[in-house]
Amino acid sequence: MLLPILTILLLAIIFFTVFKGVIRMMLLAIAVIGGIAVWLLIQRHGFTFLAFITHEPSPWMVQTLAWAAAIFTFLVFYQGMQWFSQLFSWRKFSLPGLITSILMSLMMLWVFSVGLSYYAEISRMGYFHEKALAILKQGDEPAQPWAWRTKQVLRQSELTSWLEKVDPMEDRAQANLASLVAFGCTLDEKSYTRLYNEQLLRLRIPQSSRLLELFKDSGLRKLVAEQHFVTLLENERLKTFLQYGNTYEIFRQLEFSQ
Numbered sequence: 260m261l262l263p264i265l266t267i268l269l270l271a272i273i274f275f276t277v278f279k280g281v282i283r284m285m286l287l288a289i290a291v292i293g294g295i296a297v298w299l300l301i302q303r304h305g306f307t308f309l310a311f312i313t314h315e316p317s318p319w320m321v322q323t324l325a326w327a328a329a330i331f332t333f334l335v336f337y338q339g340m341q342w343f344s345q346l347f348s349w350r351k352f353s354l355p356g357l358i359t360s361i362l363m364s365l366m367m368l369w370v371f372s373v374g375l376s377y378y379a380e381i382s383r384m385g386y387f388h389e390k391a392l393a394i395l396k397q398g399d400e401p402a403q404p405w406a407w408r409t410k411q412v413l414r415q416s417e418l419t420s421w422l423e424k425v426d427p428m429e430d431r432a433q434a435n436l437a438s439l440v441a442f443g444c445t446l447d448e449k450s451y452t453r454l455y456n457e458q459l460l461r462l463r464i465p466q467s468s469r470l471l472e473l474f475k476d477s478g479l480r481k482l483v484a485e486q487h488f489v490t491l492l493e494n495e496r497l498k499t500f501l502q503y504g505n506t507y508e509i510f511r512q513l514e515f516s517q
Contacts, residue, residue, distance in 0.1 A: 290336035391445030465504035
C-alpha cells in the first residue's frame, strides 16, 4: 500500500504545480474555511482525539487543541498562498514552499482518508439495506461497495492501519450497529426474528432483546426505508443502546461484511 500513498502525494504535488495560478487564488479562502472547519470538527470530536493521549481529557484541552489546530491549518494554507507561485521553479525554488506543499499533500491524504472512511460506512449501510431487500425478493443481490472494500484493505494493511486511529469520525461500534440496524429494519418481522434467534443471540449482548426493539422501531424503519443513512449513523438511540454493559466493546470487535 506504500505505492498508492506515494502516488497520491506525487499527483497532489503535480496538481499543485500545474494549476498553481488558480489554486493560489483559492488558498486564502481555503485557509479561512479550513481553519473554521477544523475548529468545529475538534469541538465535536476533541475528546476522542485526546483519549489517545490521556484517560481524563478536560474541556480546556479540547479548546486548546481546537484553536491550535485551526491556527495551524490556516497558517499552512496561508503560507501556501504566499509561496505557491515559486514552487518547483528553477529560478525561484523555495524550500519553505516545498515544505508547505508536502504539508498540504499530507493534509489532502488525511482528508481523503476520513472522507473515504465515512463514505464507506454509509455505503455499507446501503449495501445491507439492499441485501435485506434481496432476501425479501424485492431487489437483486447487491455487490459490495468499492469504498467499503477499499477501507477494509487500508484497515488491514500495516502501512495504512494507523489512518483509522487519526480519524476523528471513526466509531467502529456505532458503524457496525448502524449497518445491522439497516439490515434488520429492512426485513419483515418474521425475517428479523429468525435473524435474531439464529445469529444474534450468540453475540451475548446484554439484554439482547433490545435489538428486536430497534428492528421494530417505526422511526428507525422509516429512516432506513428513506435511506437516510447519515442520520441513522448518528442516531442517539443507537448511541444509548451501546452504552449498556459491555455492548459497545462487543460491537467494536464485531467483524462482518456479508
